[in-house]
Structures are given as structure tokens and as C-alpha cells.
Amino acid sequence: MCGRFSITVTIEELMERFLLEHYPDDIIYTPRYNAAPGQPVPAILAHEGVNRLGPLKWGLVPSWSKEEKPRFPTFNAKAETLLEKASFRLPFERKRCLIPADGFYEWQALPDGNKRPMRIVLKKRGLFAMAGLYDTWTAPDGRKVSSCTVITTEPNQLMSGIHNRMPVILRPEDEAFWLDRSRFDPERLQRLLVPYADGELEAYPVHPDVGSVKNDWPGLIEPYSADGIA
Numbered sequence: 001m002c003g004r005f006s007i008t009v010t011i012e013e014l015m016e017r018f019l020l021e022h023y024p025d026d027i028i029y030t031p032r033y034n035a036a037p038g039q040p041v042p043a044i045l046a047h048e049g050v051n052r053l054g055p056l057k058w059g060l061v062p063s064w065s066k067e068e069k070p071r072f073p074t075f076n077a078k079a080e081t082l083l084e085k086a087s088f089r090l091p092f093e094r095k096r097c098l099i100p101a102d103g104f105y106e107w108q109a110l111p112d113g114n115k116r117p118m119r120i121v122l123k124k125r126g127l128f129a130m131a132g133l134y135d136t137w138t139a140p141d142g143r144k145v146s147s148c149t150v151i152t153t154e155p156n157q158l159m160s161g162i163h164n165r166m167p168v169i170l171r172p173e174d175e176a177f178w179l180d181r182s183r184f185d186p187e188r189l190q191r192l193l194v195p196y197a198d199g200e201l202e203a204y205p206v207h208p209d210v211g212s213v214k215n216d217w218p219g220l221i222e223p224y225s226a227d228g229i230a
Helices: 011-017 086-094 173-177 185-191
Strands: 005-007 032-035 040-047 050-058 076-078 094-103 105-109 116-122 130-136 143-155 200-205
Touching: 005 094, 040 130, 040 173, 086 094, 086 130, 086 185, 094 143, 094 173, 130 173, 173 185
Parallel strands: 050 143, 076 143
Antiparallel strands: 005 032, 005 105, 040 050, 040 094, 094 130, 105 116, 116 200, 130 143
């Protein structure tokens, strides 16, 4: 599962990393320290080979849905069953996106029964791209809701000690193919949806306040111990 993440870079860093040619006037970008399902998150989409930035509501609403709120959680999609699930099959074929992040959170079960929030990042720090899908739902009154889901896969060795799922993190060299809506090669795409290299990630405990979606402040991404900031 992936239910929280952070993206704390500047808009200039985001644009440079994902080769964005311009910053849309109708988008307000701010760093996020605790992005959560149900909230708008920045996403990278491609049109005719050009990457663009757009906000998407985290929690996919299929275009064919009768209601804006699906009856089951759709903020994650299992890589293994994308072609089997009606909510994700068509977006997998036609509407793939990147969800940029510089860390994600997961809760690790402890021997005493409590759970400890952990932040997982690249060892070299910096931005990475989680594989995502998106769709646009039209309300009866004509209002359009563009939304997304983060694809998850089995854990690598690091994550296996924290949780039984992890988001799919794409290699930079695979991002353009993932975004290319004109090409659908399910076998090649599925080969991208694997656990990220274990040796390139690290994890550390963070403040328990990350557990509330109301909290979104810089201290949430800092290392934390029971005695305070580590």
C-alpha cells in the first residue's frame, strides 16, 4: 500500500527533473509534506510527446462510475491485477501518469503491538516517479473530476520489514515509455511494475503526527525518535 507521500522540492526543481516546458498559470504548486488520498496531488502527464503538470485528486474515479466516491478504495492499484479490474484496465491502456515524490510513508508494526511511521527515500535523495493511472469523471451537472491512483507491487528486501506492499518507482529511463499513450505493450509495461532496487532506498522513523491528514509541515520529514527529533 502507499497512502502518504511527500514532495518538498521547488517548482523549478520539479520542472527540470521532468522536462516540463512551462508552468501552467492555473496551477498552484506548493511543497507537500504529507500528501494523502482525497487530496489534489501534482502529476505528470504527456500529450503528443510533451510532458505537462496537472493536479489530480488522489483516489481514482472511473469515467463510467455512477458516483464520485467509489464503493471501495482506489488510491492504490495492484500491479498484478491491472488488466483484471474494471476501474484500472482502460486507464492502464490509455491514461498512464507519473506521481512525483521525494519520499513515501508506511507504518511498521512493532513487537509491542504499536506501529511506527517510516519515511522511505532514495539514498541519494532527490525526486522519483511513482507509476500512476488517471481518469476523468463527469458529474451529472457537467463538473469534471480528474483523479489518479498509485500502482503498488510486492516489497523489496528493505520494505518487507516494514510493509507487504510498496509503490512502483519507475527508472528515469522508463518514464517516457510509461507516459506514451500511443503505445500499449502490456508485457513490456508489466515488466516495469516491479520492486525498486533495494540498495538504492533507505528508511527512517518520522514523527507520529504524520498519521493525521490535517498535518502538513516540514518537521514531518525529519528523522524522529521516541525522545524527539533524532
